[in-house]
Amino acid sequence: MRALHFIAWLPLASAFNSYRSTLTDCLNAGSVPILLTSSPGWSQEIAPYNLRFTPAPTVRTAVKCANKANVKATVKGGGHSYGAFGLAGTMVIDMMEFQNVTLDAATGIASVGAGLRLGNMATKLFQLGQRGLPHGTCPGVGIGGHATLGGFGLDSRLWGLTLDTVVALDVVLANGTAATVTATQHGDLFWALRGAGPGFAVITQFHMKTFPAPSVNINWSHSWSFSSASAAAAAFLAAQNWGQQNAPKELGYGIVVGPAGGFTLRGVYYGAKSDYEAIIAPLLALMKSVTGGAQPSSSVQVLGWIDSLTALAGSSLSTPVQGYDLHDTFYAKSIDTKESATLSITALQGLFKYLFTTTPPGGAQWFILANLYGGPGSVINSFPPSTDPSSTSCYANRDGGYVWQFYAFTGNSQPPFNPAIITFVKNMVGSLGAEAAGLPAYAPYADPQFTQTEAQVRYWGAGVPRLKAIKSQVDPKGILYNPQGF
Numbered sequence: 001m002r003a004l005h006f007i008a009w010l011p012l013a014s015a016f017n018s019y020r021s022t023l024t025d026c027l028n029a030g031s032v033p034i035l036l037t038s039s040p041g042w043s044q045e046i047a048p049y050n051l052r053f054t055p056a057p058t059v060r061t062a063v064k065c066a067n068k069a070n071v072k073a074t075v076k077g078g079g080h081s082y083g084a085f086g087l088a089g090t091m092v093i094d095m096m097e098f099q100n101v102t103l104d105a106a107t108g109i110a111s112v113g114a115g116l117r118l119g120n121m122a123t124k125l126f127q128l129g130q131r132g133l134p135h136g137t138c139p140g141v142g143i144g145g146h147a148t149l150g151g152f153g154l155d156s157r158l159w160g161l162t163l164d165t166v167v168a169l170d171v172v173l174a175n176g177t178a179a180t181v182t183a184t185q186h187g188d189l190f191w192a193l194r195g196a197g198p199g200f201a202v203i204t205q206f207h208m209k210t211f212p213a214p215s216v217n218i219n220w221s222h223s224w225s226f227s228s229a230s231a232a233a234a235a236f237l238a239a240q241n242w243g244q245q246n247a248p249k250e251l252g253y254g255i256v257v258g259p260a261g262g263f264t265l266r267g268v269y270y271g272a273k274s275d276y277e278a279i280i281a282p283l284l285a286l287m288k289s290v291t292g293g294a295q296p297s298s299s300v301q302v303l304g305w306i307d308s309l310t311a312l313a314g315s316s317l318s319t320p321v322q323g324y325d326l327h328d329t330f331y332a333k334s335i336d337t338k339e340s341a342t343l344s345i346t347a348l349q350g351l352f353k354y355l356f357t358t359t360p361p362g363g364a365q366w367f368i369l370a371n372l373y374g375g376p377g378s379v380i381n382s383f384p385p386s387t388d389p390s391s392t393s394c395y396a397n398r399d400g401g402y403v404w405q406f407y408a409f410t411g412n413s414q415p416p417f418n419p420a421i422i423t424f425v426k427n428m429v430g431s432l433g434a435e436a437a438g439l440p441a442y443a444p445y446a447d448p449q450f451t452q453t454e455a456q457v458r459y460w461g462a463g464v465p466r467l468k469a470i471k472s473q474v475d476p477k478g479i480l481y482n483p484q485g486f
């Protein structure tokens, strides 16, 4: 087994002493580097993106040692889990040393180490062969948690989710055995790893389909500012329904709502500017009629591939391999609406009335983002449902319309976190009323307020019984841990 970069931590120091010699002896015998609480750089190494969580720490090790000592292990990729779940184990396996990216020019298949962050991965794929693949906008997000749970970018309606591009995975199983997992080799595990990955295996390398990077990318946005809840709700309804019915798959499309009546339609169009203009003109005409002629503030830029990723990131794509230090302190919830059921004007009026009349607690800031996943020709929805016998992924939302995210953070992104922010966010969703109650949620936007049982149903729906059965086969001792998984 390769020398993974292992970190272990344990909240209860006394309990740790009983594991300590078993673990450290086992690790030392295998020459695995061990990072201790006393090591330089420790606190930076263990800091999750979400500073609302402050995991208490300890060591570096291997899955076999976790088995021997019978401790729960979690894997840390980019550390961007909304619940800091990569750091939730007694032992934490840090993948940061897996930084290789290669591209097979003949097949277009890229092999990507599990320690890559999205920005560095995208840069490398472009350098290697002007290729790209669908993924999120934040350069610091790790491929480890992204490609195992979902992975949405504005190009996902065109190309699929990140997990849809995965054709093979090099893994270490819970019993310490290395394996390559594909649709035909450990097929059950392949289905589980593409959607509910954390807790089913430690992935060391992803093999993914790539696409020729589009040379013309239209970075577009149109913004309005509304002074009443009813005006904002009417605009939202029109924009929501237009996208669902009319947006071609080349049009990445999202609705952003912010404080003070802020309302933005934005995305990227992957194609010529004249085509973009023809497609967007009817939307702008519709918005004009709904808003009583209000003039949006607009930005439409023609960019190359890397420049468009950089524009979406709002920063350089390059992130340091060691010492990554970008954080927030926040709580977020998500809902996946069904393609067959956009939210009604009544639900939207409830939401905007709440937003217009509620002061966020303690200077918190917030945004709401509704990204279109479905709509005409969406590749995300072109795959069979997870329960179909032909399905090779447990991702549950193949009939999705929009994935909504409700996100609030401390004003300066630093602790302390006022728990009233959690209620504030829950009430945003609650204000939509019965239509939003019980809707599925998007697993990459982990909601640590869900119980494990509720989380499983919201994230994986009808796939839960099969996931439980696979888990009991591949990890009967429960060594690999995901607090909301199996």
Ligand SMILES: Cc1cc2nc3c(=O)[nH]c(=O)nc-3n(C[C@H](O)[C@H](O)[C@H](O)COP(=O)(O)OP(=O)(O)OC[C@H]3O[C@@H](n4cnc5c(N)ncnc54)[C@H](O)[C@@H]3O)c2cc1C
Pocket (backbone or CB within 6 Å): 049, 074, 075, 076, 077, 078, 079, 080, 081, 082, 084, 085, 086, 087, 095, 114, 135, 136, 137, 138, 140, 141, 142, 143, 144, 145, 146, 148, 149, 150, 151, 152, 153, 197, 198, 199, 201, 202, 203, 204, 444, 445, 482
């Ligand atoms: C600022 C920000 C922006 C985001 N933008 C987007 C976006 O545009 N689109 C989108 O879809 N999502 C987005 N997300 C959500 C993101 O996809 C998830 O948080 C993702 O799970 C993070 O992966 P990670 O490796 O960085 O996190 P980690 O916290 O390291 O890991 C997340 C989970 O995956 C497990 N895991 C990680 N690596 C491995 C591995 N090699 N083997 C097995 N399990 C592993 C961990 O144990 C943990 O349970 C964003 C998140 C943040 C914080």
Ligand SMILES: *[C@@H]1O[C@H](CO)[C@@H](O)[C@H](O)[C@H]1NC(C)=O
Pocket (backbone or CB within 6 Å): 097, 098, 099, 100, 113
């Ligand atoms: C990365 O690639 C180099 C050169 O091909 C190889 O020697 C090394 O083993 C690879 N490392 C990992 C972690 O895959």
Ligand SMILES: *[C@@H]1O[C@H](CO)[C@@H](O)[C@H](O)[C@H]1NC(C)=O
Pocket (backbone or CB within 6 Å): 219, 220, 221, 266, 267, 299, 300, 301, 311, 312
């Ligand atoms: C790209 O669009 C976003 C809005 O989606 C905007 O914030 C950004 O400034 C734009 N950047 C460029 C370079 O056009």
Ligand SMILES: *[C@@H]1O[C@H](CO)[C@@H](O)[C@H](O)[C@H]1NC(C)=O
Pocket (backbone or CB within 6 Å): 173, 175, 176, 177, 473, 474, 475
């Ligand atoms: C490890 O687990 C896998 C998957 O359950 C199994 O196929 C394999 O035989 C196991 N190996 C050992 C050495 O127990």
